[in-house]
Amino acid sequence: MNPLNRTLLEGSQSLQHFFCASYPLFFYNARSAEVTNSVRYCILWIALALQLVASEDEHLFSGKHFVASYIGCNQRALADLQGMLDAMDGAVRASGATVLNCVPHIFPPNGLTVVYLLSESHASLHTYPEYGACFVDLFTCGEHPSPERFDMALREYLRPEAVNARLFLRHEGTEEVAYEPFRVP
Numbered sequence: 001m002n003p004l005n006r007t008l009l010e011g012s013q014s015l016q017h018f019f020c021a022s023y024p025l026f027f028y029n030a031r032s033a034e035v036t037n038s039v040r041y042c043i044l045w046i047a048l049a050l051q052l053v054a055s056e057d058e059h060l061f062s063g064k065h066f067v068a069s070y071i072g073c074n075q076r077a078l079a080d081l082q083g084m085l086d087a088m089d090g091a092v093r094a095s096g097a098t099v100l101n102c103v104p105h106i107f108p109p110n111g112l113t114v115v116y117l118l119s120e121s122h123a124s125l126h127t128y129p130e131y132g133a134c135f136v137d138l139f140t141c142g143e144h145p146s147p148e149r150f151d152m153a154l155r156e157y158l159r160p161e162a163v164n165a166r167l168f169l170r171h172e173g174t175e176e177v178a179y180e181p182f183r184v185p
Helices: 003-022 030-056 075-079 081-095 147-160
Strands: 064-069 099-107 110-116 121-128 135-141 162-168 172-177
Touching: 064 147, 075 081, 075 147, 081 099, 081 110, 081 121, 081 135, 081 147, 135 147, 147 162
Parallel strands: none
Antiparallel strands: 064 135, 064 162, 099 110, 110 121, 121 135, 162 172
C-alpha cells in the first residue's frame, strides 16, 4: 500500500473511530447497516479532503521577490515618520503576508529604515527624504502574498513621480518576470 493510501486509511479509521465512539447507537444499529456503510464512505471522503487541504499548505521552494525605487515622492509623506510606518504596515497587510516582527530605525531628522520579519520571509523600506525617494523590497515564499497589492498601497501613500520596479521568481534559479503593477490578483 502506498504512503498516501495508508495515510488516508489511517485517517478515515481514526475519524470512523471518533464517530463510532461518539454515536455508538447510530453506527452499531443492525437495521442501519446500509447507512453505516454510507457514512463510512463519507468519512473516507472527509479524510481525503483533509489530506488535500494539508498538502496545499506545504511550503514550496519558490518565492517572489519584489524590489522598487520610488522617486519624486510626496515630501510630506516621506517626512511623516508615523504616517510612513502606518503606510508600510498597511502595504504588508495588503499583500496578505503574516507579520512576525517589525523593527524600525529612525535616522534623524526624518530618515526611516524598517524591516519586517514575515512568516513568508521579509519586507523592508529605506527612505531618503533629502532625495524625495525610498527603496522597498518584499520577498515572500509561496504563491499567496501579492507584491502588486504591496506596491499599490505604497504608491497610493507616497505618490511618486517615477517608479522603477522589478519582480523576480526565486527557486533553484532566479528569473525576472514581467511586472504589471496594476494587475492585482
